[in-house]
Amino acid sequence: xxxxFLFMKRYYHLKAAPVEKEPFSLKLFKPLLLLGVVSFVSMGxxxxxxxxxxxxxxxxxxxxxxxxxxxxxxxxxxxxxGRFLGDAVSTKxxxxxxxxxxxxxxxxxxxxxxxxxxxxxxAGFALCGLGFSVMVPxxxxxxxxxxxxxxxxGVSFIAGMGYSGFLFAPPLLGYVAxxxxxxxxxxxxxxxxxxxxxxxxxxxxxxx
Numbered sequence: 001x002x003x004x005f006l007f008m009k010r011y012y013h014l015k016a017a018p019v020e021k022e023p024f025s026l027k028l029f030k031p032l033l034l035l036g037v038v039s040f041v042s043m044g045x046x047x048x049x050x051x052x053x054x055x056x057x058x059x060x061x062x063x064x065x066x067x068x069x070x071x072x073x074x075x076x077x078x079x080x081x082g083r084f085l086g087d088a089v090s091t092k093x094x095x096x097x098x099x100x101x102x103x104x105x106x107x108x109x110x111x112x113x114x115x116x117x118x119x120x121x122x123a124g125f126a127l128c129g130l131g132f133s134v135m136v137p138x139x140x141x142x143x144x145x146x147x148x149x150x151x152x153x154g155v156s157f158i159a160g161m162g163y164s165g166f167l168f169a170p171p172l173l174g175y176v177a178x179x180x181x182x183x184x185x186x187x188x189x190x191x192x193x194x195x196x197x198x199x200x201x202x203x204x205x206x207x208x
Contacts, residue, residue, distance in 0.1 A: 010171050029149070029153075029157055030053035030185055031146050031147070031148065031149060032143060032146060032149060032154060032158065033129065034199055034202060034203060035139055035142060035143050035146075035157075035158055035203070036157055036158060036160075036161035037161070037163075037199070038099070038135075038139060038196050038199050038203075039136065039139045039143075039158045039161045039165065040162060040164060040165035040169075041135035041162045041165060041187035041192045041193075041195070041196055042132055042135045042136055042139065042162065042165070042196065043136060043163060043166040044131075044165030044166060044167040044168070044169030044170075044192075045128070045132060045165075045169070045189050045192065045193065046079075046132050046136075046152045046166060047104070047165065047166040047167065047169050048170050048173050048185065048189060049071070049072070049075050049125060049129075049172045050072060050075070050126055050170075050174065051071050051170040051174075051175070052070030052123050052170065052174075052182065052185065053069060053075060054068045054069055054072060054202050055117075055131030055182065056071065056121065056182055056186070057070070057071050057112070057118065057121060057122070059182060060116050060121075060182055061116050061117065061118040061121050061185060062118070063118040063121075067118060069202065070122050071121065071122050071125040072125070073123050074123070074125045074129065075126060075128060075129035076129060077124040077126070077129065078126045078127070078129035078130040079129035079130070079132065079133040080132065080133070081130070081133070081174075082129065082130045082131075082132075082133025082134050083133050083134075083137065086098065086133060086134040086137060086138070087137075088106075089134070090134070090138060090141075095138040095139075095141050095142050096138075096142070096200055096204045097204075098134050098135070098138045099134075099135050099138050099139065099142075099196070099200050099203070100197055100200035100204075101131075101134070101155075102130075102131040102132060102133070102134045102135040102138075103135065103193050103194075103196040103197040103200065104131070104197060105127050105130055105131030106127065106128050106130075106131030106135075106193045106196075107131075107190065107193045107194060107197065108127055108131075108134055109123075109124040109125065109126070109129075109130075109131060110124060110128060110186060110189055110190035110193060111124070111190065112124030112127065113125060113128070113186055114183065114186055116125075116183070116185065131193075135196075136162060137164070138160065139158050140155050141205070142158075143155050143157065143158035144205070154202035173185040173188065176188065
């Protein structure tokens with residue numbers, strides 16, 4: 001803060017390059033709708049695992065108390081690792097294939113979680129973290145390169161949909177867990193991951 005204060009007067013002389021702004025139109029976001037839904041599902045799943053993995057291990061897997069936090073730890077660790085390594089893989093495979101691969105890894109992860117066995121579930125949460133880690137950054141990249149849409153608008157829309165999923169999915173799934181079961185929540189997330197995998201087919205067609 002102090003450094004910025006010292007150089008504050010010089011900032012007034014900086015002028016941004018003029019940019020032509022397109023008038024706001026809902027039509028601009030039509031090509032982004034599918035990407036937005038995928039972002040909502042992806043980040044919604046992240047939020048759900050962050051909030052519900054511990055309770056799942058406690059009540060469904062009947063894990064000992066010392067292991068309740070391992071699902072979140074495994075998920076977060078693999079999420080971090082995937083974010084570091086994702087760019088290198090993306091340059092070789094491309095963004096759409098990375099999203100498809102991430103969805104496939106998440107599907108396997110959810111299948112392992114649904115076995116309800118403690119260590120299989122923990123390993124499943126780890127795979128979900130790895131799968132989702134590469135999906136959201138690539139969605140931002142795709143959204144920033146949609147033809148006819150400004151990069152700033154594309155990324156903002158994808159980010160907005162994603163963070164909406166992160167905020168709203170956990171309580172919605174909590175309602176499902178209260179009225180049905182926590183296992184039902186993870187079946188729903190498995191189905192959503194399968195839908196995301198299917199959506200990558202249409203994402204690939206739009207980019208060709």
